[in-house]
Amino acid sequence: MEAQTKAGDLRECMVLDHVNYVYGAGTAYEKHALQDINLVLRKGEFIGLIGHTGSGKSTLVQHLNGLITPTSGHIYYRGNDIGAADYNRKELRGKVGLVFQYPEHQLFETTVVKDVAFGPKNMGLSQLETDMRTFAALKEAGVSETLYDASPFELSGGQKRRVAIAGVLAMQPDILILDEPTAGLDPRGRDEILERIAKIHDEGDRTVILVSHSMEDVAKYASRLIVMNGGRVFCDGTPKEVFEAYKELEDIGLAAPQVTYLSEALKNAGIALPYNATTVEEAKELLLADWRGGGR
DSSP: OHHHHHHHHOTTSEEEEEEEEEETTTSTTOEEEEEEEEEEEOTTOEEEEEOOTTSSHHHHHHHHTTSSOOSEEEEEETTEETTSTTOOHHHHHHHEEEEOSSGGGTOOSSSHHHHHHHHHHHTTOOHHHHHHHHHHHHHHTTOOGGGTTSOGGGSOHHHHHHHHHHHHHTTOOSEEEEESTTTTOOHHHHHHHHHHHHHHHHHSSOEEEEEESOHHHHHHHOSEEEEEETTEEEEEEOHHHHHHTHHHHHHTTOOOOHHHHHHHHHHHTTOOOSSOOSSHHHHHHHHHHHHHTTOO
């Protein structure tokens, strides 16, 4: 099987081989949530996973750490089939960490420190190692020291997100998955969380998967985009490759970042940009290069 070969060659990767998932199989409510998913997730990538509501994004990421088992197909992590009867899924969830969209679903301890320490403590680590991981994760997630003894439920939405991220980071995952981490936040809170996630990726050696419906967000931070539609992978490539097909995205109810449409309009007006920008910074550089080269 091709995916098995890839899994053996790329042991630091996760490989999805013809993964299907059906809700309510054999009932009147049967729904094919995932259909023939084939992906290789490489170490160190920053992946944006996008798609409209019901496209299969959340179902897909819950397969990656074994919360959901495929109806058919296989998922390999470091060359091992996570669906095998003897596979340690508890250990997998320490290596493939998932931060849910609503942090209240993950926070339950009486203080922030206790909440973040829960994961490493239940791994059977010593108190010293648990403390070291806890405080390192709190710092990495940008949680203020003034909040360490506070109740997680008294925090703001952005603070809760940071604590939830810290709780996953304390497990020292190889893959960090964030499901709509900016949902419900104001623009400042959204930008702070995204910048923190980018820093976590840049300073570590882990794969980050950002689930989002915001094209601007994924265009700015991700180096690879996977677009879901109807439970299938609609397209998979760099932001430039994906957003060049903006008309196809519109057909499935999505759109490119606004700056991509601006770039297209400039080209139609005779400003010879070599390609459409995906971020404001990129558009600025293209326009400056055109001006310096004697363009309009």
